[in-house]
Amino acid sequence: MSRLARIRAEATATYRTFLRRRTAVFFTFFFPVLLIVIFAGLVRTTSGSGGLFTEPTAYYVPAYLATVVLFTPLSRVGSTVARHREGNRFEKLSTTPLTRAEWLAAHTLVNVALIAAACAVLLVALLATGASFALSPWLAVLVPATSVAFCGVGAVIGSYADGQDGAIAASNGIALPVLFLSETFVQPELFPAWFRPVVDLSPLAYFARGVRAATYSGGDVTTNAAVVVALAVVAFAVGTLAIPWTE
Amino acid sequence: MTPVVVADAVEKAYGDTAAVDGVSLSVDEGEVFALVGPNGAGKTTLVRCLTGTTTPDGGSVELLGDAPADANDQRVGLLPQDFQPPDRLTAGELVGYYAGLYDDARDPAAVLSDVGLDADNDTWYGDLSGGEQRRACVAAALVNSPDVLFLDEPTTAVDPAGRRALWRVFEELAESGTTIFLTTHDMAEAERLADRVALLADGRVAATGTPRELVAEHGGRPRLVVELPEETETAPDVPGFSPEVTREGVVFSDVAPEGIGEVVAALDDAGVDFEALSWREPTLEDAYLALAGDVEGVEVQR
Numbered sequence: 304m305s306r307l308a309r310i311r312a313e314a315t316a317t318y319r320t321f322l323r324r325r326t327a328v329f330f331t332f333f334f335p336v337l338l339i340v341i342f343a344g345l346v347r348t349t350s351g352s353g354g355l356f357t358e359p360t361a362y363y364v365p366a367y368l369a370t371v372v373l374f375t376p377l378s379r380v381g382s383t384v385a386r387h388r389e390g391n392r393f394e395k396l397s398t399t400p401l402t403r404a405e406w407l408a409a410h411t412l413v414n415v416a417l418i419a420a421a422c423a424v425l426l427v428a429l430l431a432t433g434a435s436f437a438l439s440p441w442l443a444v445l446v447p448a449t450s451v452a453f454c455g456v457g458a459v460i461g462s463y464a465d466g467q468d469g470a471i472a473a474s475n476g477i478a479l480p481v482l483f484l485s486e487t488f489v490q491p492e493l494f495p496a497w498f499r500p501v502v503d504l505s506p507l508a509y510f511a512r513g514v515r516a517a518t519y520s521g522g523d524v525t526t527n528a529a530v531v532v533a534l535a536v537v538a539f540a541v542g543t544l545a546i547p548w549t550e
Numbered sequence: 551m552t553p554v555v556v557a558d559a560v561e562k563a564y565g566d567t568a569a570v571d572g573v574s575l576s577v578d579e580g581e582v583f584a585l586v587g588p589n590g591a592g593k594t595t596l597v598r599c600l601t602g603t604t605t606p607d608g609g610s611v612e613l614l615g616d617a618p619a620d621a622n623d624q625r626v627g628l629l630p631q632d633f634q635p636p637d638r639l640t641a642g643e644l645v646g647y648y649a650g651l652y653d654d655a656r657d658p659a660a661v662l663s664d665v666g667l668d669a670d671n672d673t674w675y676g677d678l679s680g681g682e683q684r685r686a687c688v689a690a691a692l693v694n695s696p697d698v699l700f701l702d703e704p705t706t707a708v709d710p711a712g713r714r715a716l717w718r719v720f721e722e723l724a725e726s727g728t729t730i731f732l733t734t735h736d737m738a739e740a741e742r743l744a745d746r747v748a749l750l751a752d753g754r755v756a757a758t759g760t761p762r763e764l765v766a767e768h769g770g771r772p773r774l775v776v777e778l779p780e781e782t783e784t785a786p787d788v789p790g791f792s793p794e795v796t797r798e799g800v801v802f803s804d805v806a807p808e809g810i811g812e813v814v815a816a817l818d819d820a821g822v823d824f825e826a827l828s829w830r831e832p833t834l835e836d837a838y839l840a841l842a843g844d845v846e847g848v849e850v851q852r
Contacts, residue, residue: 312650316639323638390634394603395690398628398700399651550604 309401313409317383321413327379332421335370336428343367343432355489360434365514366487367429369507371421372446373482376414376453377460377474383410384461384546385470393548403548407539411454418450439517441524448528448535449510455538462545486511506534551578554614554698554729555600561608562595569595571753572609577746579697582720582730584744586737588842592753593733594631597702600731601628614698624653627696631703631733633687637676641667641686644675645693652694661689666715681708688716698729705739717742737835747834749841756841761834768840769832771804774813777826786822788813805829 321327343360356363387393396406426438457474464470483489485507491499502508513527555577562570569592577583585593598604600611602618613621635644642658649655662668665685670678675686688704701720705713713736720743724730734740740747741761748758757764777799778786785793785800791813793800802813810829817824 309651312647315650316636316643316647319643320636320638391630391632392635394598394601394630395628395633395635396651397603398601398623398626399648399694400623400653401651549602550598 306405310405310409310412313401313406314413317410317413318416321379321417331371331375331379331417332424335367335421335425338370339367339425339428339432343429343434355493358490360429360432361436361519362515363488364426364429364434364436364518365511366482367425368422368442368446368514369482369485369487369511371418371425372449372510373453373478373507374474375418375421376411376450377457377478378471379414380407380410380454380457380542381461381464381470381474382467384458385464385467388461388547389466393546394550397548403546404543406548407454407458407543407546411451411539414454415447415450419446422446436518439524441513441517441528444528445510445513445517445524445531448531449506451535452506452531452538455535455540455542458542459545462547481505481507486515506531506538509534551581553577553612554579554581555583555731556612557596557600557609558611559609560596560599560606560611562592562599562604562606568753570599570606573750573753573755574609575748575755575758577729577731579729580724580727581745582724582732582743584740584747585731585733585750586735586740586747586838586842587750587756589735591750591842593750594702595753596750597631597700597731597733601626601700603628603630624694625697627691627694627699629687629691629699629701629704631706635675635687635690638674640672640674641678641682641689642671644686645689648690649693654695655693656695658689658693661693662686664692664719665689666712681712684708685712685716688719692719692723696728698731699723701730701732703733703735705734705736713739737833737838741834749838751842757837764837765832765834768837769834770836770840772806772829772831774802774805774810774827774829776800776802776813776817776822776824777828778822778824786817786820788816788820788822790816800824 342356343363346356429436460473460477461470464473484502485505486502487507491502494502509527509530513524513531516522516527517524553576557573557575560570560573561568573596585596587593595604599606600613600618602613602621611618614625639647641662645658645661649658659668659671662671665688667682667685667689670682675683678686684704684707691699691701705716708716717739720730732743744761746759747761747764749756757768759767775798783795785795791802793802805813807829810827814827
């Protein structure tokens with residue numbers, strides 16, 4: 304049986320398990336839509352006043368997509384790895400032909416598919432609010448690559464966190480500051496000058512800049528996409544090595 | 551016979567605690583080998599060393615002629631202790647999932663039928679009873695028809711009927727040539743299934759042999775237990791015998807079945823009234839208790 308067949312078996316089980324967890328489905332598909340309803344539909348701010356949510360809705364497209372691209376892989380892969388550790392599932396899998404790279408590839412594929420579907424729902428919801436932005440083909444690079452990167456980070460979190468609760472707490476503890484400090488919901492000029500270089504350390508900042516350039520403001524997408532793809536490769540490799548396949 | 555599993559002076563410690571301390575053993579092709587021992591004796595750690603899911607600190611392990619990491623994983627099956635597979639899959643999907651990881655696997659429905667779960671193919675794993683879940687896990691370990699199968703406490707939480715159904719499955723596997731390495735706390739299970747049994751205590755092998763050999767060497771002698779109408783602290787004076795008083799009653803040791811009448815006659819002659827007699831041969835459990843009942847007192851054979 305080929306490597307692809309093993310990945311398919313693992314991915315099929317993962318996909319089925321996800322669809323049968325209502326909480327996971329809610330937080331992947333509907334929670335981000337709630338954010339759009341609240342901040343793009345209900346909140347009224349004056350453009351140009353210099354505060355939060357004062358840019359046109361299209362400016363925040365990367366921010367809404369980031370809620371899915373960041374939180375879903377971090378929390379899902381993190382808690383899945385922790386659950387596998389607690390249930391001795393890696394012990395079982397390590398005696399099968401499946402490798403840990405194949406395992407992470409299967410879980411990453413499922414997450415990318417779910418995130419792509421959730422992003423499609425978000426984009427439709429944003430269009431429904433009257434936002435005006437371009438549906439750039441670059442989204443087909445930036446969304447999957449960023450998802451892969453955070454799947455790798457999620458695998459690292461799940462490998463070292465203290466159980467499922469610890470993995471979820473750690474992933475939220477990392478995701479919340481990253482979400483708000485990566486040029487997503489908060490414009491860079493709202494940060495103090497000394498802090499702005501710190502934003503460059505966030506992988507999500509390159510995603511936000513790339514998506515914003517591709518869908519709204521124009522500018523250099525290629526460089527940001529290249530950084531995200533490179534980070535995805537590195538994070539996947541590190542995540543693979545971190546998985547506690549054997550004790 | 552070709553050895554399929556070989557451990558040579560295997561050591562594994564967690565911090566200052568030696569979980570496995572110089573264990574050497576060999577399991578031949580087609581053999582059923584049972585590892586018994588108290589909780590914390592190192593059984594699961596040894597299974598992990600043998601399957602390559604942990605790396606020993608010292609010594610060497612061979613599985614199917616190779617280091618465990620290099621062994622042909624198409625030919626190995628494992629049921630880990632405390633195994634918790636995904637609970638949102640049906641039993642059929644669960645076994646099918648593991649089948650999909652191998653080049654050649656059995657029909658999941660047929661394997662579920664073998665473990666007595668043919669009616670639960672479409673039941674979510676999480677909705678099965680504890681015993682049924684364990685049987686589904688056994689099915690997942692069997693689905694690739696392994697040449698060597700490691701079962702770490704396979705019948706824990708399984709009811710007596712389910713346990714016997716699993717024993718029949720294991721016996722059929724053994725008859726077909728599958729090598730089985732089994733850990734268990736159930737001495738009846740070890741005695742029924744195993745060709746050889748090793749007792750592990752404090753990470754060391756305290757005794758190895760066939761169940762018959764272990765019983766003969768460590769199980770004591772056949773016993774006739776006499777229940778008197780009233781409890782007594784002193785054994786009755788029965789000429790020709792030296793009974794002892796235990797919690798079971800008055801025990802006459804080393805009495806063969808044909809010698810029971812002789813004891814009864816001697817009790818009558820001595821004027822000893824009794825309410826009941828029971829005779830039994832020593833079992834593997836007697837041998838186990840003699841060896842491991844007081845772990846501190848186990849004389850370890852390095």
